[in-house]
Amino acid sequence: MDVYIKKMKFAVTGHTSGIGKELSNRFDIIGFSRSNGYDIAKDRKRIVEESKECDVFINNAQQCFHQTELLYELSRQFKGKIINIGSGAKDLTKPPRKMLSIKQYSVQKLALVHANDQLFEEGIDTCVLNLGFVDTPMVRRHNFKKFSTIEVVELIEWIIKSPHNKRDNSMAKISWNEKIKFLQLLCFIGGPLVLLLNFNVFYLLYSIIASWFIVHIGISVGMHRCFAHCSWKPKNKFIEIIIHFLSTINVVGSSITWVGTHRLHHETADTDNDPHKIAGQPFLVKLKYWFNFWPSHRVSPLLIKDLMEDPIHKFFHRNYFKILFSYMAILALIDINLFLYGFIVTTMFSLHTISWITVGAHIIGTKQNPTLDDSRNTFIMGLFMWGEGWHNNHHYKPTSYEFGQGWKQPDIGKHLIRIIAKPESLKAYSVIKR
Numbered sequence: 001m002d003v004y005i006k007k008m009k010f011a012v013t014g015h016t017s018g019i020g021k022e023l024s025n026r027f028d029i030i031g032f033s034r035s036n037g038y039d040i041a042k043d044r045k046r047i048v049e050e051s052k053e054c055d056v057f058i059n060n061a062q063q064c065f066h067q068t069e070l071l072y073e074l075s076r077q078f079k080g081k082i083i084n085i086g087s088g089a090k091d092l093t094k095p096p097r098k099m100l101s102i103k104q105y106s107v108q109k110l111a112l113v114h115a116n117d118q119l120f121e122e123g124i125d126t127c128v129l130n131l132g133f134v135d136t137p138m139v140r141r142h143n144f145k146k147f148s149t150i151e152v153v154e155l156i157e158w159i160i161k162s163p164h165n166k167r168d169n170s171m172a173k174i175s176w177n178e179k180i181k182f183l184q185l186l187c188f189i190g191g192p193l194v195l196l197l198n199f200n201v202f203y204l205l206y207s208i209i210a211s212w213f214i215v216h217i218g219i220s221v222g223m224h225r226c227f228a229h230c231s232w233k234p235k236n237k238f239i240e241i242i243i244h245f246l247s248t249i250n251v252v253g254s255s256i257t258w259v260g261t262h263r264l265h266h267e268t269a270d271t272d273n274d275p276h277k278i279a280g281q282p283f284l285v286k287l288k289y290w291f292n293f294w295p296s297h298r299v300s301p302l303l304i305k306d307l308m309e310d311p312i313h314k315f316f317h318r319n320y321f322k323i324l325f326s327y328m329a330i331l332a333l334i335d336i337n338l339f340l341y342g343f344i345v346t347t348m349f350s351l352h353t354i355s356w357i358t359v360g361a362h363i364i365g366t367k368q369n370p371t372l373d374d375s376r377n378t379f380i381m382g383l384f385m386w387g388e389g390w391h392n393n394h395h396y397k398p399t400s401y402e403f404g405q406g407w408k409q410p411d412i413g414k415h416l417i418r419i420i421a422k423p424e425s426l427k428a429y430s431v432i433k434r
């Protein structure tokens with residue numbers, strides 16, 4: 001554990017089980033639970049008084065709206081950092097019929113989130129952590145993926161150590177942003193329409209070549225090998241920004257969201273928790289996924305904390321649509337055909353190229369390495385898609401910047417990386433999995 005955290009004093013409500021118990025195993029805590037004579041409904045003032053000297057207050061015990069009321073009480077007197085344990089269930093205030101029993105709990109947790117937001121705006125050092133399901137005795141019998149209490153404690157350590165002050169450290173819910181969906185559909189549908197109504201063979205050739213470079217430098221070399229797997233680092237800031245820009249104009253979302261989904265894909269490939277599980281799906285689902293209609297999913301901030309702390313990733317994430325719409329507007333102002341072919345048709349090709357990997361590379365091809373998933377290698381995709389077709393190799397050794405192994409497995413991407421990377425940053429054939 002970090003020395004800085006080791007010296008801190010923690011106050012924890014509900015310290016005898018679940019997350020609270022894990023915290024009491026790790027930190028020097030003062031615990032407040034019914035078992036040692038505290039009731040957060042009746043003893044709030046006493047709890048706040050007795051935790052006065054602590055550096056961090058973990059507001060963990062859930063009991064009707066009393067967790068929210070305790071937060072208000074803390075905001076008046078407590079001088080340290082307050083971390084509220086919320087719940088992913090706060091999204092279910094209008095639950096589906098079969099989950100009606102969760103409604104009350106959801107409303108109570110949502111009240112906590114709102115109280116936290118209000119107090120944060122007023123300058124209180126408070127944040128909320130809305131997790132999905134955590135492996136506690138309460139939900140142990142359910143058969144869905146859960147966070148371990150150890151992972152939650154690691155997340156709390158990260159929040160305390162991080163220099164930034166965020167009001168919400170929840171698991172990011174990655175659902176398809178409507179603007180991205182609209183732009184993707186514009187390209188998927190608009191591309192064939194442009195070709196039908198305004199055909200020009202010269203422009204078409206330009207689009208194919210432009211897409212070949214934009215998607216492979218932006219997504220394969222940049223977003224995938226550099227940002228998601230950290231297998232190489234750009235030689236200088238100029239190259240880094242170009243890669244960020246090229247990844248942005250492919251219309252697949254910001255690096256922070258794309259990488260979150262992709263790292264989750266590697267952790268859970270071809271299981272029910274894989275955000276775009278392909279194996280065993282009916283044809284229509286495969287077709288839907290080809291056009292990027294995946295179910296929304298949650299990504300832990302721990303999975304993308306390196307990107308969330310990086311100023312360039314944060315800048316491109318916050319200004320994603322400003323950059324994208326400016327790029328589209330500039331193309332249209334120069335020449336409408338530059339917009340129609342240079343953006344719509346080019347991006348249509350790029351999106352289909354990416355789907356060849358997300359969908360095709362887990363169905364078609366050969367399995368060369370003993371991976372637990374269904375990832376495949378395909379020569380033709382390896383050749384034309386800058387090495388991305390060696391997807392089984394990639395799942396076997398995800399942190400390697402080389403996807404093709406040896407000269408018989410062509411990989412244009414790795415040759416470009418050797419030119420634009422800091423040589424000491426190159427990771428080849430590492431067996432450490434991300």
Ligand SMILES: [Zn+2]
Nearest residue numbers: 224262266398
């Ligand atoms: Zn990958």
Ligand SMILES: [Zn+2]
Nearest residue numbers: 265269375395
């Ligand atoms: Zn894969």
